[in-house]
Amino acid sequence: MDAKKVMRSVFSFCSRAMVLLPTFLDGLAKTISSRKGKSCPCDVGREAANTLAKEARRNESILSSTAAVKISKSSRLASACSKRGRKGVNQDCFILWEEFGCQEDMTFCGVFDGHGPWGHAVAKRVRELLPSFLLCKWQEALGVGSSQDWNFEMEFDANLQHFDIWKQSFLKTYAAVDQELKLHRSIDTFCSGTTASTIVKQGENLLIANIGDSRAVLATTSDDGSLVPLQLTIDFKPNLPQEAERIKQSKGRVFCSHDEPGLYRVWMPNDETLGLAVSRAFGDYCLKDFGLISVPYVTQRKITSRDQFVILATDGVWDVISNHEAIQIVSSAPDRENSAKLLVECAARAWKLKRRGFARDDISALCLFLHTTETNRFDPPLKALTKSTWRQN
Template sequence: MGCGSSVPVEAVDQDRQQQQQQQQGPASPKQQGAAGNAAESAESAKAKTTRARRLSYISNDANGAAVNAPPGAAAPAAANPGGRSGNTRARRLSYVTNDPNATPNNLKYPGDAEGHEEQELEGGDEPTVQGQLAPEVSRVKNLYMRHPFDPPCPSTPSKEQERRTLRVNVACMSRAGREPGFKKTNQDNCFAFEKYITEDQSLFGAMDGHGPHGHLVSGYVKQHLPIILVNHLTLEKDVKKALTQGFCEVDRSLANSRIDCEFSGSTSVVSYLKGKTLTTAWVGDSRGVLGRESKRGWEAIDLTTDHKPTAPEEKARILKANGRVERLVDEMGQPMGPFRVWLQYAWIPGLAMSRALGDVLAHQVGVTSEPDHTTIDLTPQDKFIVLASDGVWEFISSKEAVEIVAQYDSAEEACRQLVDEAYQRWLTEEEGVVDDITAVVVRFIHPS
């Protein structure tokens, strides 16, 4: 597979523009108009500089050239994409490269069945589902509300399965982020199967893509993982083992697809409900949290922990595979942003998580698609779960998310309020820059 690419990250060099204007003397009306446009560009560049702190992926060498320096040495100046203005930008972006070829939004991949036409895929879109968008939500630009859709592999339920002891009310939302001066593609995706395989099973998931083709990767996972898991969950009695097999199979399928996954990948958090047993599997930093009502009030029970390369077990695996775990450095040699995964003698790929789907190059140095798991037997005090991308968790804690959702009886309204609150906090904290925001809210309806 070829090396992925993204939009150039060079910000406007205001100092150089000012020097040129001084040398040219007083500006004509036409030049003044051009200067006004430059000022607007500089203003948008200021907003761009806030984009890099939570970068999932950095590529500082679009050609993949090796850096002839020992692992402990400081990164060269080229490791700072876009100069001084790129420092903060490199802390947030999902992917940074110097290749001028922008991410192609029209990349396609073949359908599952032979003879099916290729489908164009974009982040935030869903497969065909039943039901209409909620009226109060459908008017919101770039906001997608999804109702549960039918099982991918329907079967005739038995009488026992029809007497399900636990029902669910589900809502999913994915809202595209914004980056002043950039056309933003939503790289998040989600799915929700209220009835999955049989009447007593449900499946829910959220994905957050990264890299130049991250929206395609997350879309591929959304389309294929639920189908792949049908086979494994049907044949394998061990649920954790079945989920692991499903994650690994979709990762292998991605590597053989027409999507360039060398520098692109996706997180995934999936919760599988069978009867009253909830099993959650995940890779990356998309999270799940359980809302539990107690005498002390609402409790937030984390179902996941972020897969960071600094965790002892994760770092040991990466080092054993001849990878490095270091922070990016700026032109002054100062570390910036989170710790990332690098090749031994090259400042690529720069992935800020230790587990993900796709990411072919990062998989060569210890990044894995094998998920972690948690299992909980639900009680009447367990009222709902929230699965979400880091667009939600960046400025909202698990407890805050639980308290927001707990205020609403409707899963749709709770999901909308959570996404809206996350969006507003991004606007407040990050000078107009907003990450993609996706949430799945599942309310449990216990028998009386």
């Protein structure tokens, strides 16, 4: 039996029954390794993860263009939309991978906002690399965790271990992706980069990691039944006290230029031509020695029955739409499949009203719903943003 047939049989089995990812990847890695001779374990693991990604694309469980996706055997539903701005090529991109790593209870999603001359290429490259790298790092972390000599006389917090495994996986993944970009021969990342806001939904847990100012917002219900927003990420701007202190200690500078009042950027010590409006990003190696980092802020949340959906969006949305407005727009969509499109259209309209004279930014949004049945509408639509207004471009 050749390698392709072996892999097909493995994937067929995986689609019929739940398979633990470490065991699955180990078996797939051995299959690849036995046909290619000696290989570095990390390279074999990465190839196995890439094979999973290719199979997921064939099965249409990866979404990376404007559409709605629902796997027939899945209880989850998501929609995504992206609209090019007025600045040239669209530098935003996104990905949603249902049954992430062949796990029925896992979903990976992320949005990426490129900047600089090669920003579109950097964002797409990160979208391509990050999910597969994360699978590898998670497998490695699970292997370490299972072999640790735990002291069972001490109180053991299983949830904390679960989060620590994912946190280390995200931290190592973001570092590995950034290093891979630095070595990429055909993409110039010296003055170009991308933000990243990523989520793994594993069962009833949300694991969130982000750099830059793309944002994740959870819609949940309050005691009185109204829908309220909970921001899951931090907008990493250079003027945040902790960020500014790190940048200054690295000899970088933080200030607003005369023609951009209120917009703080990271600047090199003796150069005012390469300012960056975020304090954490992939790429942008001209600033990596002066305080810019690619270390993600990683958090978790246990999903409750009150939690309805998560919005992942680039700053093209958040620059003109508040968290509360965003969740109201999504919850008021006539159907879930068009919720992201409605939010993007609303943001495009808001750019015309609130940012007159400014070139509209790229606008991208991904909505991940957490329950199978749609709940009742919570609050009446915002008076300032009627449905007829949302549908205008």
